[in-house]
Amino acid sequence: MFDTLLPYLLAGISVGGQYALIAVGYTLVYGILRLINFAHGDIFTAAGFFMIYLTASLPIGLSIPLVIILTVALGFTVERVAYKPLRAAPRMSIMISAIGVSYLLQNLMWYITGGLAKQYPVLPGLSETIKIGSATTKVVTVVTPVLTIVLVVALVLLINRTKIGMAMRAVSKDFETSQLMGIKINNVISTTFIIGSAMAAIGSMLYFTNYTAVTPTVGAMPGLKAFVAAVFGGIGSIPGAMIGALIIGICENLIKAAGWTAFSDAFTFALLIVVLLFRPTGLFGEKTTDKV
16 A cells, blocks of 8 residues: 555645745735735746756756846846736735736747647656655656755745844834835845845756646646645745645645546645635644734
């Protein structure tokens, strides 16, 4: 029985870690701006295309850091062009802008790629197969949870132990007071988008090593599941986003093991409904009191 479940457990932990890296971007932006960055899944997809086109003419060792740099630049540009001018606008206006940016990025990718699926390059080391117990899997399955934990711990330390992290926490608690105290709000928000985009770039390398076909809309479902993971864990909580993502990744793969593959995606969104009904703040979310 365990031998049968082992490959699904490993796959669940791996894909959960990949969701976690995407979820961090959602939870960081929401924690500071109270905004769901609907374009985040498309930035994740763009990172996949960056790797495909860069490796066509550059060595893989140079392409990997360039993908992270280009993805960060894209996230930074989206924030400056689509969100910064609407800083004082009603929250609904920013949300509409986020949806617009998402469709803009998707259509740009359709135009550039012709809408055809592109094959993701083989990343040396990550794509090799190894044997764990009775299961044969890729190295990326083992690397993903370890790398995810390391990155999440590093990010928590950054937020709790550094000056920019203190500024991020202050802005998340009280936007207006932080401005009065001299915190450079625009720099803090840009840093948040930079970190989230870098995490999405790393997540894309791990994800597309397993799911190698890249299309302009391929990031929609992982993006939605990562968003559910962020809500489930408690949106605004980085460890919560990671734990929520791991639970979702493991559960959806166990559902596949039970032969209910058609319901694996439905489970994720059913879980979102249950969480919103019984614990709207998520597993690790803090209850907030709105001042009147």
